[in-house]
Amino acid sequence: MTAPADRPVDWPKVRLHVVTGKGGTGKSTVAAALALALASSGRNVLLCEVEGRQGIARMFDVDPLPYEERRIAKGAPDEDGRAGQVHALHIDPESALLEYLAMYYKLGRAGKALDRFGAIDFATTVAPGVRDVLLTGKVYEAVQRPRRSDRRSEAITYDAVVLDAPPTGRICQFLGVNSELAGLAKVGPIKSQADKVMELLRSPRTAVHLVTILEEMPVQETSDGIAELRAAGLPVGGIVVNLVRPQALSPAALAQVREEAVDPTTVTSDLSRARVDVDAALVESLLAEAREHAVRRHLEDEQRELVAAEGLPTYELPRIAGGIDQGALLELAQLLRNQGMA
Ligand SMILES: Nc1ncnc2c1ncn2[C@@H]1O[C@H](COP(=O)(O)OP(=O)(O)OP(=O)(O)O)[C@@H](O)[C@H]1O
Ligand SMILES: [Mg+2]
Numbered sequence: 001m002t003a004p005a006d007r008p009v010d011w012p013k014v015r016l017h018v019v020t021g022k023g024g025t026g027k028s029t030v031a032a033a034l035a036l037a038l039a040s041s042g043r044n045v046l047l048c049e050v051e052g053r054q055g056i057a058r059m060f061d062v063d064p065l066p067y068e069e070r071r072i073a074k075g076a077p078d079e080d081g082r083a084g085q086v087h088a089l090h091i092d093p094e095s096a097l098l099e100y101l102a103m104y105y106k107l108g109r110a111g112k113a114l115d116r117f118g119a120i121d122f123a124t125t126v127a128p129g130v131r132d133v134l135l136t137g138k139v140y141e142a143v144q145r146p147r148r149s150d151r152r153s154e155a156i157t158y159d160a161v162v163l164d165a166p167p168t169g170r171i172c173q174f175l176g177v178n179s180e181l182a183g184l185a186k187v188g189p190i191k192s193q194a195d196k197v198m199e200l201l202r203s204p205r206t207a208v209h210l211v212t213i214l215e216e217m218p219v220q221e222t223s224d225g226i227a228e229l230r231a232a233g234l235p236v237g238g239i240v241v242n243l244v245r246p247q248a249l250s251p252a253a254l255a256q257v258r259e260e261a262v263d264p265t266t267v268t269s270d271l272s273r274a275r276v277d278v279d280a281a282l283v284e285s286l287l288a289e290a291r292e293h294a295v296r297r298h299l300e301d302e303q304r305e306l307v308a309a310e311g312l313p314t315y316e317l318p319r320i321a322g323g324i325d326q327g328a329l330l331e332l333a334q335l336l337r338n339q340g341m342a
Contacts, residue, residue: 031047048091240316
């Protein structure tokens with residue numbers, strides 16, 4: 001299953017992988033699998049979430065994550081069996097603001113006092129653009145963190161950061177391109193923070209990947225998302241096609257089933273010869289199921305062509321029976337590695 005050791009990967013220069021896509025298509029799952037895939041050969045990876053949902057903790061079956069980097073898993077091992085580490089971070093705007101104040105104004109305890117007076121509302125409700133800058137600012141800090149030559153620092157440095165980002169409909173706004181920073185934030189430290197974050201986001205060190213499933217609406221949203229990202233000058237990465245149906249039947253067999261060209265009596269006698277005891281009703285319902293599968297596969301193939309027409313590196317992941325746990329995530333990570341995404 002493993003690819004050759006010297007196989008090229010598609011994103012060698014990328015330090016920040018942003019994962020977006022239509023809601024519910026598997027952004028969080030793909031972000032986690034990508035983090036595991038990148039955490040190979042001893043590499044350190046940080047997986048971040050910003051929407052307050054604790055999806056990472058659920059997937060990895062650990063306690064809710066605090067605003068603190070936690071080691072949560074070993075990555076997918078490379079050809080020599082060497083894995084890396086995945087850390088996770090749950091970024092909320094309040095904690096990010098307090099940290100920001102402490103860092104930039106050396107307010108320390110005064111910053112915490114702000115919380116009591118409700119000044120935190122500034123970050124969460126009054127100025128949504130500022131809220132996003134605080135979230136992406138923390139991601140920026142993790143990506144830019146200096147290597148550990150400075151011995152005083154306990155902070156871990158990362159080879160890559162993966163961001164489980166908001167859905168396609170909000171991604172450009174979240175990444176700060178369309179948002180006019182409000183009032184106070186137009187000048188001063190928040191503005192210069194926003195500028196630095198923007199510089200990273202628009203650089204070749206960032207890739208925004210899109211997750212989709214092979215249905216009309218998500219594929220349309222993917223293509224709209226790509227156009228919007230491009231217009232905003234953000235680097236579009238690859239497309240991850242998730243929840244793909246099994247590909248066991250040949251195109252000819254699928255066409256035959258779809259066109260109802262399969263004769264039930266032949267099926268019944270074939271099965272009887274194989275000593276499978278069936279009656280006509282069972283064969284009918286088996287054929288109906290096969291037809292349904294064939295029709296859906298046909299629709300999927302149409303959507304797959306539209307995805308291919310985008311001309312981007314594309315990766316496919318199957319639906320994992322039994323749902324997503326850490327074992328399933330490692331399986332998906334290995335599939336991403338085999339396809340060259342990491
Ligand atoms: N390849 C897969 N195989 C099986 N189940 C999957 C797969 N990918 C995702 N799922 C399941 O589909 C559901 C949605 O996935 P996920 O939460 O990753 O999507 P999302 O895009 O992050 O959703 P949201 O927009 O709500 O954040 C989850 O229950 C997840 O476990
Ligand atoms: Mg999610």
